[in-house]
Amino acid sequence: MIVRAQSVPGGPADGVSLVPLATLEPADSPRAGEIDEVHVRRLAAARTFPPIVVHRGTMRVIDGMHRMRAAALLGRDGIEVRYFDGTPAEAFVLAVQLNVRHGLQLSRAERTAAAERIVASHPAWSDRAIAAAAGLSVKTVAQLRQRSTTAVPQLHARVGLDGRVRPVNAADGRRRAADFIRGHPDASLRQIAAAAGIAVGTARSVRLALERGESPEPAPRSAQASTARSPDPGAGGVLAQLCRDPAFRFSASSRLLLRLLDNRMLAGRGADHVLHHVPAHGKDALATAVRQCIDTWNKFLRKLEETPGEQPPERAISRSTLSSGRASVCTGEFEGRQK
Structure with missing residues (x-):
């Protein structure tokens, strides 16, 4: 199942439960260092803090190890918890997202290591989606993906930040659509799009190109730019x-x-x-x-044909x-x- 990067299924529920500290497991955290005791004492001094987030299936802390330590320092036996019901891999993504947005800042090395894990666990996500989750640039994530090509499967399409599936290579997607149309001339646009991993609009464009006897592949960027500047009704x-x-x-x-x-x-x-x-x-x-x-x-x-050949003024x-x-x-x- 492909999930969206900015909204992991089974995210923290609205309900809050009071859970004994002894039942909670250490976090699978993107943080590489030890607990920051100065931050723990700062939280304890405030005496109140938001509920922590816990993976229900494993009882691992997703977000809130410092708050849990602060509760123990205050002599409390339990702490307020919001449960997360996704997979362990999704729980790690959520931990990264939450730690990027608030609390102690993750170092660049920690964010990079987290992005490498997400690339491996969610290869269908786009570079932009992973970059948003890990707090990195799209260029950095693309480089991480290139370095891990031996371990990460290379897919025809990826899921973007908006949840839509797009082909990695537009020309490959259009070629797959053209092959499917030739073998299934009566297929609907949705069937073509699903089979080729492209958008319905792209499937429509490929079908029209084939009906006109044109190549289904997109024109080179230079040709597209030329077309945008001036109309070119025909090749000759x-x-x-x-x-x-x-x-x-x-x-x-x-x-x-x-x-x-x-x-x-x-x-x-x-x-x-x-x-x-x-x-x-x-x-x-x-x-x-x-x-x-x-x-x-x-x-x-x-x-x-009746107009003389002089140049009319431009209006x-x-x-x-x-x-x-x-x-x-x-x-x-x-x-x-x-x-």
Whole structure:
């Protein structure tokens, strides 16, 4: 069972019990040193302190060894306890979390040793989740994981701080999804995601890529950055040349036109996928809307062919205009703005 780092199942219950000191076992503590007697006397002087946390299955103290010693110094036979009902490995994680958040500070060496244990006991946790539990940086935990690769199983996915499972390698997850889709073409997105260890949204992206005849693997970061800067409707052809033309790339109105001309979703099997999801009652209305778009583009084409070849002055285009460009063309507003 995979558990979340910031909320270990069976955490300290709300109920508090008075437990004899003689029944409690020493802690499986992340602390390497002995009890700090100065801190014990400080607690004893206060005479009141919060309940300690104890693992019910083993009666080991998870958090509160100094408070337990202070209770003994005050001559008490018992101490207030909150029980934890998880596994011993989860109890150790909770001990680390609690000692990182309050009380005497753990040294860096103690936090590092604790993180090494958590990497071994919870290999499915992400580096960020373990770092949060142990009070270390993500980079430090990643280095600890690399040094312990011989003992720690290498998993396809890890559990993050938010409890969500994500693939360690995005490309591997997408390849597994593509293989599963080819073998199970009728599988649901949830079935694909579960089989490949990826998110449902990623499964949807892989399926659409396969239907368009594209590679399911993510594009390199350089290509993604280029796409984010300017639209690239196709790998070749006149439209691709326009996308590379600086006169179009650095003009807001020209970039809008290139976005409007991007019809990759209607190419190849993509059109079949889109049509498959059109509701029967809306097909006539959709056909009418498509014809209106065609008419608008034909009018625009005639004006384009009649326009002299001089460079028009660039006008500022608002974000709302850019975001509504597709709807504007379909409704004829684009034509209206040119008059």
